[in-house]
Amino acid sequence: MTEKCDILIVGAGTAGSYMGWLLAKKGLSVIIIEKDKREQVGKRLDVIHFESDRVEKAGIPPFQVGSPDCIEIREHSTVVTPDLKTNIKIRALQTIVRLTPFLYRMYKLLESEGAELWFSCEFKKLIFDNGQISGVITEKDEESIEIRAKLIIDASGKKAVIRTSIPESYGIETFELGPNDVMYVLLQYVKWENPDEPHPTPDTGYQWWLLWFGPSYDPNGAILGVGQPGSFENARLAREDFLNRMDLPPYEVVKKEQGSTPYRRPPYSLVADKLLCIGDAAAITYPFSGHGVTATWVLCMIASDIISDNLNMGKELSRDVLWEINTKYFRNQGAKFASLFTQLSGVLNFNEKEWNYFLKKDLIYQTGEGEDIPEPNKEYEEEMTFGEMIKFLFKILGGLIRRQLSFKHIKRLLQANGLAGKIKKHYEEYPDKPSNFENWVKEAEILWGKKKVAVKRLDTVSIEYH
Ligand SMILES: Cc1cc2nc3c(=O)[nH]c(=O)nc-3n(C[C@H](O)[C@H](O)[C@H](O)COP(=O)(O)OP(=O)(O)OC[C@H]3O[C@@H](n4cnc5c(N)ncnc54)[C@H](O)[C@@H]3O)c2cc1C
Secondary structure, three states: OEEEEEEEEEOOOHHHHHHHHHHHHOOOOEEEEOOOOHHHOOOOOOEEEEEHHHHHHHOOOOOOOOOOOEEEEEEEEEEEOOOOOOEEEEEEEEEEEEHHHHHHHHHHHHHHOOOEEEOOEEEEEEEEEOOEEEEEEEEEOOEEEEEEEEEEEEOOHHHOOOHHHOOHHHOOOOOOOOHHHEEEEEEEEEEEOOOOOOOOOOOEEEHHHOEEEEOOOOOOEEEEEEEEEOOHHHHHHHHHHHHHHOOOOOEEEEEEEEEEEEOOOOOOOOEEOOEEEOHHHHOOOOOOOOOOHHHHHHHHHHHHHHHHHHHHOOOOOOHHHHHHHHHHHHHHHHHHHHHHHHHHHHHOOOOHHHHHHHHHOOOOOOOOOHHHOOOOOOOOOOOOOHHHHHHHHHHHHHHHHOOOOOHHHHHHHHHHHHHHHHHHHHHHOOOOOHHHHHHHHHHHHHHHHOOOOEEEEOOOOEEEEO
C-alpha cells in the first residue's frame, strides 16, 4: 500500500502535533504517524509545566483551569537557599498541564483541520530517490505501508529515529544522546500525611540540588522532582542528599515517573533535503529547566511559514530552500539558548556557600515585594542596565571581600560568560546560505571546545555537567 501527502511527521508528541496543526491550518495535507496506540500516547508523563507566555504566542486555544488538560495557571514560584533558611519569591508564568488530555485536545484540533493521525504506526525505514529522501516505510498492524511526502519531519523524541538513521553526509548530525547529553529526571507524586503540618508549598525549587516540589492534581500533594546528568543514580543521590538535610513532614509516595530530557547543543543544522528535525529529536530544550515543549514551538512557527510559502510557490523543499529555517532559528532563540547553556557551566561550579550568597543577594533571580516582583525575562535577553550592572559587580566584590565567594569560581564564571558572549555572537551570525556553513561549523567547534565541565560536590555524590 502506498500513500501520498505534502508533509509526513513522525511522532505525535507535543512537537509533532503542534507542527502538524500549524501546517494543516495552512491547507497542506499532513499525515502524522505515531508508534503508540491512541489511548497510550503521552502516558509516560502525567503533570507537565508549560511557559504561559509561550503558550499564548503559539496561538493554541487558551487553557481553561479545571478542564481535563489544565490543573492551574500560576504566576509565582519560591526558591529556597541551600542552607534552607531563606525563601525567595519569584515570578514564573507557568501553566500546569496534564499531558495526555492536552495531546487529545491537539489531536481534535489537528483532525478538524484535515490532518490524518495514524496510531500504532511505526517508522521503519527511509526511502531515497536519487540520493534524496522521498518517503518512509512504516508498519501498521503488521502491514508495511509506504508513505511518500514532500517533507519528512522527525518529531520522534529523544531517539530521533530519522535523524540517527540518515547517512552522516546527508547534512544533519546523526549523534545519539549519551548519558552526559541528558538530564535524568525522577518524579515522585507525594501525598502529605498531615496536610496541616508545614510542608514545601507547590512550586518550590531547591536549585542547589536541581530539585523542586511541583504542583500536583492533589491539593494535599506535590510532585517531588529532581534532575541530574550522568545517570538516574546521580539524580537519586542528589535527592538523598537533600532529604538528609531537609526535615520533611511524613508523606506517602503514590506514583513514580522517570525519564530524561536533552541537555546539549542541538545539531548545527536542523534541515537537509526534504527533512526537518524538531523537538527532543533536535535536542531543543530551555537550558536552565530542561523543559522542551514550548521551546520547540518557536521553531515550529518559523518553519511552518517557510515550508508553506515555498510549497505554495511550487518549490521542492531542498536543503537550500529550507535553510532559512536554520538562519531564523539559530540567529535568535538558538543563539540565546547556546549562550545560556554556556553560562550555566560557570554558575554550576559554585559551591553551597556561594549559592547561598548568590540567591540571598538577588544575583540570580529578580525579586521584589508583593506585586512588584518583576516579570521573568521572557525573551531570554541580557537586559541589565548600566546601573544594575554596577550594583551586580559591587555585590560580587562584596562577596569576594567577605570570603563568601571564591576568586577561582568567579574567574570561572567570568570565563564562561565571556565564552557565552562569543558563542551567542557566532550563532547570531549563522550563515544565510549553506555554502558558508562549513567554515561556520569549524569556528563553532572551536568555541564549544572551550566550554569547561562543571562539577558539583554533594555529600552523597559528585556530579559533572558537560
Ligand atoms: C520526567 C520529565 C519531566 C518533564 N517535564 C517537562 C515540563 O514540565 N515541561 C516541559 O516543557 N518539558 C518537560 N519535559 C521535557 C518534555 O517532556 C519533552 O521535551 C517533550 O515531551 C518533547 O516532545 P517531543 O514531541 O519532541 O517528543 P516526545 O514527547 O517524546 O514524542 C515523540 C513521539 O514520537 C513517537 N515515536 C518514537 N519513535 C517512533 C517511531 N519509530 N515511529 C512512530 N512514532 C515514534 C513516540 O511514541 C512519541 O509519542 C520533561 C521530561 C521528562 C523526562
